[in-house]
Amino acid sequence: MNDEQLIARRNRTLGPTYQNFFDRPLHLVRGAGMTLWDADGREYLDCYNNVVSVGHCHPRVVEALCRQAGTLNTHTRYLHAAIVELGEMLVDRLPGALDTCVFTCTGSEANDLALRLARTHTRRRDIIAVDHAYHGHLTSLIEISPYKFAGKGGTGAPSHTHIVPMPDVFRGLYRGEEAGIKYAEQFEEGVARTGGVAAFIAESLLSCGGQIELPPGYLQAAYRQVRAVGGVCIADEVQVGFGRVGTHFWGFETQGVVPDIVTMGKPIGNGHPLAAVVTTPEIAASFANGMEYFNTFGGNPVSCAAGLAVLDVIEEEGLQAHALQVGNHLKQALANLMAAHPIMGDVRGRGLFLGVELVRSRETLEPAAAEASHIVNRMRDHRILLSTDGPLHNVIKIKPPLVFSKAEADWMVQILATVLAEDACQV
């Protein structure tokens, strides 16, 4: 079956909601470490996939998954050691107050559960979220995700959702050293307009917002204000957590705060459907009101075996420190590239959570979205996989598996320089 036939069958059976990356869809058949192979045996460097964070098909994770799948797979109403061990390992990596872990299958399920926890605990419904945020594909999460409700096909924010501006120091209202304080003041005005909230939810670095680092002091001030009106603070670490930012295991640690609820997903099982919520004993006690939470597949022994293997690999291969080292190296190389390429408006991020914002003018900041799309498709021709992000679709996102090497980073930057030299990228 050739690709055209596969595309036709895919369109017929999966329908119009399924989209493909790239102008010419990519048909992948194999992966290992940083490498993906297409159906014609061509090799690609994966600089985009933050789910398989310890590398494609890591043998240790595959082995753990297979061993447990052949031994026992059942649910959490029986005792099993793996779920307890994984819960303990996650809780051990979090501040002391966060000691209670509940497993789900996806980051969306984790964020929905976080909202249920917050709403049950506070007996309020309203949620504060950050502009352009995406917290998941479920009904309750579309309602708090401007990325979805304010975009094509969206029906706007419901009355219980309150949106605060992105604290974007490149393109937003405030820049420079005072930005954290200024955005916090704007946040405070936002809180004042609510009649009290159940929760504030935010990623600790903004993904769909365009790979944006929060300015120093922002979350500390925001958390203080939310708690002052009786709300709880949810850190959505689904994309950010698990060592990717390099300096810390969790993104919220870069802001010096302790959330009341932390959600995690994507890299937790290296692609296996697994996610979790960790919260405080007080919130867990409020939630234990007689309505059992049961998630059929959530926390099953096979998922937990994968989760345990991922944590072991991150630890033993020193992937957090590695992400910091390679990320710093890459960020510096990208910054050097900026000097020669006026289209590069900003290089930002931490560790291996990086973004390059493209502009047609560094004065007006006119977004270079068509150019971003061109670059991603041309990089694919050179067998390097990247993607775009941001509300203006002009941010190249770089979120490779954490096993990314300096040599691979250098190669990526070298090819990027070639593509940036093309006519289509001159501004």
Next chain:
Amino acid sequence: MNDEQLIARRNRTLGPTYQNFFDRPLHLVRGAGMTLWDADGREYLDCYNNVVSVGHCHPRVVEALCRQAGTLNTHTRYLHAAIVELGEMLVDRLPGALDTCVFTCTGSEANDLALRLARTHTRRRDIIAVDHAYHGHLTSLIEISPYKFAGKGGTGAPSHTHIVPMPDVFRGLYRGEEAGIKYAEQFEEGVARTGGVAAFIAESLLSCGGQIELPPGYLQAAYRQVRAVGGVCIADEVQVGFGRVGTHFWGFETQGVVPDIVTMGKPIGNGHPLAAVVTTPEIAASFANGMEYFNTFGGNPVSCAAGLAVLDVIEEEGLQAHALQVGNHLKQALANLMAAHPIMGDVRGRGLFLGVELVRSRETLEPAAAEASHIVNRMRDHRILLSTDGPLHNVIKIKPPLVFSKAEADWMVQILATVLAEDACQV
């Protein structure tokens, strides 16, 4: 680590929302086919687990899962054959109008997506659901699940939820041959009280309602009435589908209807987190309004490999026909047992989706909930795993893996007879 230590650690880390089956929790370590083993090497016959429907750790499914996990696991924005093949196989098993398949990770995600499809298509919000139903643990599903919102910790039905009575021919208002028509009239009155609805959602046999078969004609009339007011009909096949009812592959087929949306989950991956929604091209087209649906883990190659293997096994081992044969045999044996045990008020269900409702009196139908719990715990002492269900907690549910043999069914009935002869079961 002994069980007491494991329970203490579990309670400390997973918190109060996690519950265990049985008065003495069961610590399982291995499974194969119909058999589970505990940490002390004791063997149990699993007559309850409808998720591992082709048997615990089926070698064919494990092999498919492991092979793909070692080859490639990525998401649906790249082309891959497995997701297309699985989508086609599911669509092929459904009536012609249902031709578009979307993958999720859990039955809850599938039901939430079904609501989103229905609401986007109809531009309405209201949902009709059946009393005591459970459709999932997400915010949007608690709202339409009386099993949750009307129980402990629940906050009641929101204004967009409309509940119709269970068409229960054992304990409900109407019995006998006319019941289907009478309950349909009651349903019509329910529809009339709404100002138009987005959807009617129902399981095709009622699980949490107490393993209840719908009376003939019920769904045909209900679907007609829902469509008359512009709503769509959702069949929740998460527990019922995939051959369990024996006569048909899907539960809705027993009622001679064609839904507009079908959701499926639990047995689809034999325990691997996978689920799906199948709908019509019209509804899929309405949903393709520019807001992409993307589920990070949903429809990944590993999940699809497991799903393909499950369908192959059901086909090659003839498990649907087997479920009918063994189910009929078991149902007859249970019916025979009723003569000697007045506590058995009703034996019902289809194929290997069976329930035994226990009563203290066949006249008053006073529910025998304590006795049901006693029986389940005593059966566990005899190393047979069952569970209870139903709004009055007095229904023994029997939903074994479909590989259940007649000899195992006979053994289960023999042990049940022994337990029913105990003092605690005399009424």
